[in-house]
Structures are given as structure tokens and as C-alpha cells.
Amino acid sequence: MKLSRLSTTVLAGAAMLALASCSAGGGSTDSTASPAEATTATVNTEAPVYDQLPEAIQDAGVINIAGDTHPPYRTLQENGEITGIDPDIQAALAEQLGVPFAIQTSSGLDAMLTGMLSGRYDAFNGPVRTTAEREEDFDAVVWMTTRTSYLYLTERQDELGAPEDVCGARVAGVTGSVTESQLEHYTQWCSDNGLEAPTFLGLEDTNSTILAIQSDRADYAGTTQTAALDLQAQDEGTFEFVVQSDEQGAGVDQLAMFMPKDNELAPAMLAAFEGIFANGEYDRIMSEWELDDVTVDAPTLNPMTESGE
Template sequence: MRAKIALVPLVAVLALAGCASPGEPASEGEPVVDAPVGEDAPLYDLLPDEIKEAGVITMAGDTHPPYRTIEDDGSFTGIDPDMQAALAEQLGVEFEIVTSSGLDAMLTGMLSGRYDAFNGPVRATPEREADFDAVVWMTTRTSYVFPAERADDFPDSEAVCGQRVAGVVGSVTETQLQRLDDWCTGEGLEPTEFVGLEDTNSTILALNSGRADLVGTTQASAIDLLATQQDKYDYVMQTDEQGAGVDLLAMFMPKDSGLAEPMLAAFEAIFDSGRYAEIMAEYDIEDAQVEAPVLNPNTGG
């Protein structure tokens, strides 16, 4: 297992990500992989002609460790680039991440043709599957991160009730927080106050500045944050009783783009080869694995 990735702590990249306007690229890195090009790749022939001609799959992305972190040289590290490198070996074209801010801007950017895909973490829902094809490749449970010095205030996730929770607008965290609120009120406790922000860096800044009591984020992000700043933060996990369940996270592509079937095949190949499991283990998120990738789980393919 690798040392916990050479990631820049979340707050350290605020200067890089904070300059972006919603919908406008903040930075464009070099393609994240040097993939086998063209017909030598196993699944190249499945790609739509537009992607073959471009020679690249353009991914929307924001700063969201450990999925994506922008390094000082403008390159990206994290789960997303590693997964894309594995997929590129199957598809024979490079992946390039273009940084944008805000989920709505990234989804709109795909529909306008600015981006070919977005890998979240974003939840597959029937509403989103009306406009996008979704290849599910992992799950998540929501974690609530707080300053380590407040550990006595948060012995368990019940203590999140009545608190100010920062989260990314439109994210899986916002949905799970609504379920937690239902549980809180059912138990006679106060619901949370959601502090909706544009990206993960903004939520951490809100916590550090006292604007929020906790940050709601994916389990993988909580694990990464504690690994990079062990003595600064701690977290509690939302339970099944509190409505956590298991949300399915997916890579999204515009409907009828021609990318869904080749992308699903590429995911199936890296599942079969064991590379998918290796990447998940490298980031200590084996419990977020799915048995197999699934296309459009809510609408039947």
C-alpha cells in the first residue's frame, strides 16, 4: 500500500481553486496519462468517431481530495487520475481534466459539449439519468468532520443534530444530511443547519473559520483529510438508522454521446484485471467498492 498519496492538504489548494468562476475552467492540466494510442488498445474500436478524432476524453473536475488534487505544477493526483490511467489503457485515448467550480456548472458544461464526462463523486439518480448516462463504480457513506479539539462534543453522529454542517450544494452529502434531519426530528432533536458551498475547499475553510461546526463529506475524503492532517480533525459516520444507506457514485456522460458503452466496457476490464481493486486499496477505501460496474442503475441501462 502506498504512503497516503502525496496530496496537498485541502486548504493549501484554496488559492488554486478559489479563483474559478462557476462554469469557467480554472486551469487545464496536461493529459493525465500517456495511454496506448489508437487501434492497439483493446476497446478503441468502441469509441465514437468524435473521441477518436480528438484523441482525448475531456473530464470536468474540481479539487476534491482524494479524488482530485491540483499540485503546484498544475498536474492532478488522486483516485480520479489513477482510475483514468487504467481506463485509458483499455480505450487508447488520453484523459484530460479541466478544472471547473460547482456541480451545476459541470453538468451544464457536459450538456453544452465543453466536457465529455465528469467522475464526481456524484450520486446516480433517476433525474440525472434522464440527461446523462451513469456508470456506477463505487459507493459512499457520509462522514461529518470536526476539529479534533471538539472530540468531546461529537461522541457519535447523533451529536450532529442541531449543528451547522458545511457541504457542497447538490452533492450526495446534502441528500444524506436531509435524511439525518428526518431522523433528528423524529427523535425530538433539532435538525441541522446546512451551509451550502461551491466546493470541498470552501467547506473546510468554513469549518476552520468557525462558520460551520462540521463538514459533511464522503468517507474517502474524511479518511484522506485525517491522513494528511492527523491531529487537526476527527469525524463520525452517519448510520443506517439515520438514513445513510449506501449511495451509488458514478461517472456521468451526456446521453447519446456514444461514450457510455465503451466506458462501461473499460470499467469492466479493469474490474476483471484486478486493477480497480488495487486502486481502491491504495487509497484505503476498499469498503466503498462495488462488485461490478453498472450502467444507469435507476433507469435500467
């Protein structure tokens, strides 16, 4: 599915999540997708990686994967369907694994990480960067990279368009995300240049950060460069963004699919990723979503704590 085929705006997705949040008393939300809503409808015991799956996953016949709304990774359509890079990657992986994925919608990174540790979810595909600390609790299969960007309204170009403008500004971002940690590096750059530190406004999901800049609760929405490009393409002329540079401490973050270590799914998932790299599906999907600049040569397992082999 290409970017040009997206039909739902960020605000529409945010409204749907807001309704769900209200019905749950304002906390994080979870809804369980039925097997019929999974990426692939049937189990294929002859699939290349099926025999490597843990017995519990084989018995369940489905991989329950957590997901929030985060275009272009996942976009919640008005009919309840979730589209984006993540479902496309899941469809390709399901062909290798022989079992379907079912996206369980949730809100908030902490809720998804703790949900995996409690056994509610089998995996979560971010976009979340892997760290040595996270790899203590989770297995991480890295399959793409990113740089942090700071999205702002085009009408504010004159006051927000330069890298130094981020210093002293209000930056909305998802709590616990890449943006929050990268903003710390940006803060150091600001200090080194005699400029004020930016203020981080931690929110539950990407839609909330976009609403924050549209309602003037924040000046910027910190997000991945991938998401910034997608939002700009969806609503042409509305958004611009500043990309955090190496000088500002950005570097390149490795984004991963996470799985709790105790469910022993990681070896099979790594093999499935290797399969879609080998058969060309990975390159095809990334190219269709115009993500060639953030691809990796090969998937790696736990690169922060292991050799990645």
C-alpha cells in the same frame, strides 16, 4: 499513488482555486488541459475498446473530463498537477480505451453537469451519486459506493463527537452533492428524536467546506467517508468524523462516472471499466488508496433506470 505520498494540504489546493476564482470574477472556473497534460500521451487504435468509441471521440483523440478539487479523488498540487484516485482510474481506463483523458478544472457540481450538457466536457467522475433523475440526462457507470460522514475539528470532540450532535448544528457541504440529500434523511432522524434540524450551508467544493469548519462558519463538513478518512490521514490529530448510520437514513450511495447521453460514450466506458475489473487494475488502485470497503463487484450502467447489464 498511496495516501501517504500526498504532499499538498487542503488549504494549499483551496488557495490555488481561490486565485483562479478571483481571476474569473468570482464565478465558477474552467481551464482547459492540453493533450500533453492528459493521462496518456498517445492514441492507441489497437486498444481493446477503441473501436467502441464514438467517432467524435476518436477524431478528437482525447476525452475531456471535468474535475474539481476533492481529495482523495483529485488533489491540485502546487505545480498544477492533479493527483488522486481519479487520475489513477483514468490512466487504467485509457489503456482500455486507447485515448487519453484531459482533466478540465471547474468549480461547482452544477457547472460541471451543465458543462457536459453543453458539450464542454465529455464526462465527470464525481464523486457524485447516481439517481433516477440524473439518469434522465446522463449515462452513469457506477464503480464504487460510499457513506456520508460529518467531519469536525478534534478540539471540539466533546461537543460534536456524538451522532445527536449533528442535530441543530451547521453543516457545510457541496451544493447538489450526496451530503445535501443525505442530510435531509438525518434531519428526519433528528425530528423523530425530538431534536433540532441541522442547517445546511451549500458551498462550491470540498476545500470550501473544510475552510468553513476551520473558520467557524460551520460545525461540520459533510463529505464522503473516503474523503473524511483521507483528510484525517493527511493532518493527523486535526479532524474526527461522525458516520451517518442506516438508522439515520444513510444507506449506501452508488457513485458513478457521468456522461451526457447524446455523446454516446457510455457503452465504451462501461466496457473499459469491465476491462480494468477483469485485469485486476481496479482492485489494485482501490487497495492502494485503502478503499477496499467501498468497492463494487462489477461496474453497472444506469442502475437506477435500467437493469445495469
